[in-house]
Amino acid sequence: MKHFAAALAVSAALAVPAFAQDGETKVIGVSIPAATHGWAGGMNYFAQATVERLEKVYPNLDFVLTTASDPAKQVNDIEDMVAARHVNALVVLPFESEPLTGPVQNAKASGAWITVVDRGLSVEGIEDLYVAGDNPGFGRESGEYVASALPEGGKIVVLRGIPTTIDNERVEGFQKAIEGKNIEILGMEHGNWNRDDSFAVMQDFLSKYPQIDAVWASDDDMAVGVLAAIEAAGRKDIRFVLGGAGMKEMVKRVMDKDTMIPADVTYPPAMIATAIELTAVGLVSSAPVSGKFIIGSVLITPENAEGYYFPDSPF
């Protein structure tokens, strides 16, 4: 929040002369979930960094950034932005689709440009711009990697995230990609994108199955728990663990050619930066930015890892 207050002060100082120059300051509201887990922490970091950068680049743009710890707070945030700040554009990463559809619809009715990030709303056609990761692609990329790393087939276990559409799409994409590749999924359990939960789930998988060739942890936080459980049990049968998202510690291990973490699949929290940048371009220039912007999931290998390593990000 300190950065944000500083950013506000800077923007206030810059906004006054800008206002004097061309008579109009445009306000962009950014509403995102609070940093309650690693990925969201990274997303918060990139949102703040982008707002700071853009306020320097565009003196006639003013930003309001709010973080919400639950859907109800996010609804309030958006209502306040529309009523009190008269935002010209709203960039929103909805906590949940259903409860936020109405408030975003109202913001749209007030004349604001709407950019929706990552999670769609339950009514189509509200957003002017949709920026999202590719969840089925994330699963497919992961599945293809596992299949190629186990050419002779093998037995794997899968850790799933919090039961959501996101998780379902990923798992379906994964299952489709390994179809007919002689890879047997021994078990799937929810590790809830949480290190402690995945540690316990993996311990139990290790007790249950005497032979596991690989683990699809499907998330880097869960991969941390999985690795600790494997190490503690002293099991040598597991050849590798595939996480996902692109946490800096995991990208570092890929870069260092760690055999347990040979690759990672991105689901970049920096997609919020893409959304804010595009929205700003739309407001200040005549370049068209409406439509859909889907950020593909990329396989990180030792060869390209350097390009995905952000040591300053908290994630």
Place this chain on the structure above:
Amino acid sequence: MKSPKIQMSVVGPVLALVVLLVLGASLNPSFLAWDNVTNVLARSAFIGIIAVGMTFVITAGGLDLSVGSMAAFIAGLMILVMNSALPSLGVGIPIVLLGMAVALAAGLVAGCLNGILISRLGIEAFIVTLGSMGIYRSLVTWLADGGTLSLDFGLRTFYQPVYYGGLFGVSWPIIVFALVVIVGEIAMRSTAFGRHCAAIGSNDQVAKYSSVKVARVRLTTYVVLGLLVGVATILYVPRLGSASPATGLLWELEAIAAVIIGGTMLRGGFGRVWGTVIGVLILSLIGNILNLTDLVSPYLNGAIQGAIIVLAVILQRDTRQGQ
């Protein structure tokens, strides 16, 4: 009026535990394997150590919702202090002792704050600890900048045996848990402190007129709980070497549930430390059995857990009505 039915309150939770053990063993042969048993016990140790402290707080008519957030905050603080002391102290026993001292001191202070607000200023325990729950959770998010605080890798490797190592094949978390339970059981049954807790929980006015120092005993229960949260954190940090805003999420509810399953009364006045141990084991065995079998869809794990918690309490209902 001591009828054999009275025993149901004792038998109830034990029966539930035995049923779970038989179920687990019949569904998967590796359930009773030494590795699985130690995994489950070590996993239960964090909640278990905290739940023993919670037993005293609840027996004395109080409640503490802040323990999960407190554990996360202490873990974060411990990691920060150890990382920053690394250049001067180097990897070794002194730095681990420093980390442990920080955890215990932070737990003591946090418990004191809760206890003073509740016992001296007379604010509802629910409100005070709901407030501190939010404060500690935000503090750890802030310390971690929304991400994850990680212990230096070399340090983590050195500190790891505190979770994974042990004596005679029994790991440290289990040993510490057992010691805490033994001391707690003795304190609850055979010391003035234990009896004062029960007296305050059943009627604090009467306790006051019987010259029990009500405020001091109440304060002590929160301080002890804070200290035990510190102990649990000392064992938690070496496991994954990290703390994040998701650390210790819902631990408070698990600890309270374990205490109630074990036969302690939520409104205070009666507490049973060994019962709390049974409660903790029941809770972690449910998760373990569901992971080891493919009996139900993983979406239903929460429902099964909820049903067993309610069942375990129904089993001991008879005495409740008598009291």
